[in-house]
Amino acid sequence: MANFLDSKTQTYNDLIGNGKIYKVPRFQRDYSWSEEYWEDLWFDILSLEEEPVHYMGYLVFQTKDNEEFEIIDGQQRLTTLSLFSLALIKNIQDLIDENIDSENNKKRITALRNQFLGYTDPASLIPTSKLFLNKNNNDFYQSYPLCIRTPKNIRILKKSEKLIWGAFEYFYKRIKEEFKTKMSGLELANYLNKKVARNLVFTVINVENELNAYKVFETLNARGVKLSTTDLLKNYLFSIVAKRSSTELDQAERQWTSINTDLGNTDFPTYLRHFWNSRNKLVRKQSLFKEIKKQVQSAEQVFALLNELEDLAPIYVSFSNPTDSSWNKEQTKHLQTLKLFRIVQCYPLLISAFQKLEKNQITNLLKDCVTISFRYNIVSGLNPNSMEDVYNKTAIKVFQEQFKTSTDIFTETKALYVDDETFRNNFSTKIISTKRSKKLVQYILIGIENQIGESNFDFLTLSNNITIEHILPENPLENWEETFSIEEQENYIYRIGNYTLLESKKNNLCATKNFEEKSKIYETSKFHLSSKKTDFAEWNPDTLRERQNQMAKIATTVWKINYA
Structure with a gap:
C-alpha cells in the first residue's frame, strides 16, 4: 500500500x-x-x-x-x-x-x-x-x-x-x-x-506516479468526490509533446481547448472512453488511463489522438443534442429517442458508424439501436452494462470495415435483441410512472396509436392538446373502490394498460368520473387508443390486463427489427 x-x-x-x-x-x-x-x-x-x-x-x-x-x-x-x-x-x-x-x-x-x-x-x-x-x-x-x-x-x-x-x-x-x-x-x-x-x-x-493518481481519482469519483481526471490525462499527453518543441505544445494546447469548447457540458472522460472503445478492445473507465499510456507514447501518437478527438467532438455532442446539419429528420428523431431512453452504451458504435457507413445505413442503425434499447432496457429492464461488450465488438468491426450495412451489424447486436415472446410478456406487466417518466409514456402510446390508427403523430412535437389519460384516475374517488381495491389501485394506476391518449379538453371532462361516463367521452376521441381500444363493459384489473396484453401484441410489431 x-x-x-x-x-x-x-x-x-x-x-x-x-x-x-x-x-x-x-x-x-x-x-x-x-x-x-x-x-x-x-x-x-x-x-x-x-x-x-x-x-x-x-x-x-x-x-x-x-x-x-x-x-x-x-x-x-x-x-x-x-x-x-x-x-x-x-x-x-x-x-x-x-x-x-x-x-x-x-x-x-x-x-x-x-x-x-x-x-x-x-x-x-x-x-x-x-x-x-x-x-x-x-x-x-x-x-x-x-x-x-x-x-x-x-x-x-x-x-x-x-x-x-x-x-x-x-x-x-x-x-x-x-x-x-x-x-x-x-x-x-x-x-x-x-x-x-x-x-x-x-x-x-x-x-508516486500518474497511474496511481488516476486510480485515486476513479476511487474518489466513485464515492462522489469529483476530481479532474481530465487534467491528469492532459498533463501526460502534453508532457510527451513538450519534449519536441514549444510550437507543437502550442498546437496541442489549441486542439485541447477546441475539443473542450466543442464538448461544452459533455463529460470529457466519458467521451474519451466512448471514442477509445469505438476502435479498441473494451476498456472500463478505471483502466482507460493505463491503456492510453500503453498505446500513446510518442508525439505523433498524441497528435493522432487529438486530431480524431477534435474532429469527432461535435458529432459526439450531437448524439445527445442532434440539432445540427449532420443529421436528417429521421436520424434526429432516433437520436432524440435514445436521449429519452438515457441510453449511451451504443455511442462507441455510433462513432464508428458515422465515420465508416453510408448515411442511409446510419439511419437504419439508429432505428435498430432504438428498437434494441426499447426491448432490452425500457421494457425488459436488463443490465445496461452487459450491452457495452456487444456494442464494443460491433464498433471495432465497423471501424475495420468488416461490417458495412445495418444488416451486417445486426449479426453481432442480435444478442441484445429480446425475442418477441419475452418482450410481449414483459410489456404485458410493465409499470411506468407518469410522475417520473411522462415523456416516455407518451412515446409508447404514440407508437401504438400510429400503428393501429395508421397515423403519423410525432412524440417530439406533440401539442399541448395531446394528453395522457389515466383510465383508473391517479387520485380515484371512493366509487372506484367497487372495481379496484385500495391495494389494487396502487398496483394498477401506472400500468401501461391503464393509459390512453386523449384531447386536453376531453381529458379535463373525464377527471375522476367513473368508467361508464368516461367511455362516452372516449368514443368521441380522434385517438384509436381511446375510441377503439377501451371498448369494455367495465374497467377492473381483469379488463386492464386484457387491454395491456392487446397493447403488448401491437408493441411487438411496432418495435421490431424486420431482418431479425
Whole structure:
C-alpha cells in the first residue's frame, strides 16, 4: 500500500508551513475560480468563528522525494488560499504605509511570508515562492500578487490572470471590511497564523506516479468526490509533446481547448472512453488511463489522438443534442429517442458508424439501436452494462470495415435483441410512472396509436392538446373502490394498460368520473387508443390486463427489427 499512496489529514499550516515546494504541472488548466468560489471560501473562513475546524476536502499530490510536490488535484484551492494570505499581508502593509506599528508589522510580514508563501532573498529582495503555478499563470503570479505589485493595465490581462488578480482584490477588500473596527497587524497575523492556518483541514493523498493518481481519482469519483481526471490525462499527453518543441505544445494546447469548447457540458472522460472503445478492445473507465499510456507514447501518437478527438467532438455532442446539419429528420428523431431512453452504451458504435457507413445505413442503425434499447432496457429492464461488450465488438468491426450495412451489424447486436415472446410478456406487466417518466409514456402510446390508427403523430412535437389519460384516475374517488381495491389501485394506476391518449379538453371532462361516463367521452376521441381500444363493459384489473396484453401484441410489431 505504501507504494501506491499515502493518505493523511493535515491543516493548512501543516501543509504549507514547512520547507516544501508545491507546483502546478505546467500543462494543467489555468486558474479558473471566479467570485462565486472566492465567496464560498470566504464564508468557509468566516465559519471558523463558530466551529473549531472546517474540512476543505481532498488534495492529491505526486512526489518522489517528499520535498517537491506536483499538485494533481487542488490547485484552485491552494492558489486561492495563497492569494488570501497575500491579501491579508497587503492589509498589514497598509498599516506600515500609515506608520502604524511599522517595525513590528514589518517583522510580521516577514514571518508570515516565510511561513506561508516563501522567503525573500536578502540580496535581491525578491520573494521566492512555495507555490508555482502552470506555464500560463506562474510568471504573473510571481511578478504581481506575490510581490504585491499592481499590474499597469488590468484590462489587457489574460482571463486567468484577471481572475488571479480579482481573487487578490476580493480578499483584500473583504479582510479590510471584516477588520475595520479592530485593524491591527497583531490581529491580522493571528487570524492567518492561528485561526485560518490551523483550522482549515484537508485529506492529503500522496502518490508516486500518474497511474496511481488516476486510480485515486476513479476511487474518489466513485464515492462522489469529483476530481479532474481530465487534467491528469492532459498533463501526460502534453508532457510527451513538450519534449519536441514549444510550437507543437502550442498546437496541442489549441486542439485541447477546441475539443473542450466543442464538448461544452459533455463529460470529457466519458467521451474519451466512448471514442477509445469505438476502435479498441473494451476498456472500463478505471483502466482507460493505463491503456492510453500503453498505446500513446510518442508525439505523433498524441497528435493522432487529438486530431480524431477534435474532429469527432461535435458529432459526439450531437448524439445527445442532434440539432445540427449532420443529421436528417429521421436520424434526429432516433437520436432524440435514445436521449429519452438515457441510453449511451451504443455511442462507441455510433462513432464508428458515422465515420465508416453510408448515411442511409446510419439511419437504419439508429432505428435498430432504438428498437434494441426499447426491448432490452425500457421494457425488459436488463443490465445496461452487459450491452457495452456487444456494442464494443460491433464498433471495432465497423471501424475495420468488416461490417458495412445495418444488416451486417445486426449479426453481432442480435444478442441484445429480446425475442418477441419475452418482450410481449414483459410489456404485458410493465409499470411506468407518469410522475417520473411522462415523456416516455407518451412515446409508447404514440407508437401504438400510429400503428393501429395508421397515423403519423410525432412524440417530439406533440401539442399541448395531446394528453395522457389515466383510465383508473391517479387520485380515484371512493366509487372506484367497487372495481379496484385500495391495494389494487396502487398496483394498477401506472400500468401501461391503464393509459390512453386523449384531447386536453376531453381529458379535463373525464377527471375522476367513473368508467361508464368516461367511455362516452372516449368514443368521441380522434385517438384509436381511446375510441377503439377501451371498448369494455367495465374497467377492473381483469379488463386492464386484457387491454395491456392487446397493447403488448401491437408493441411487438411496432418495435421490431424486420431482418431479425
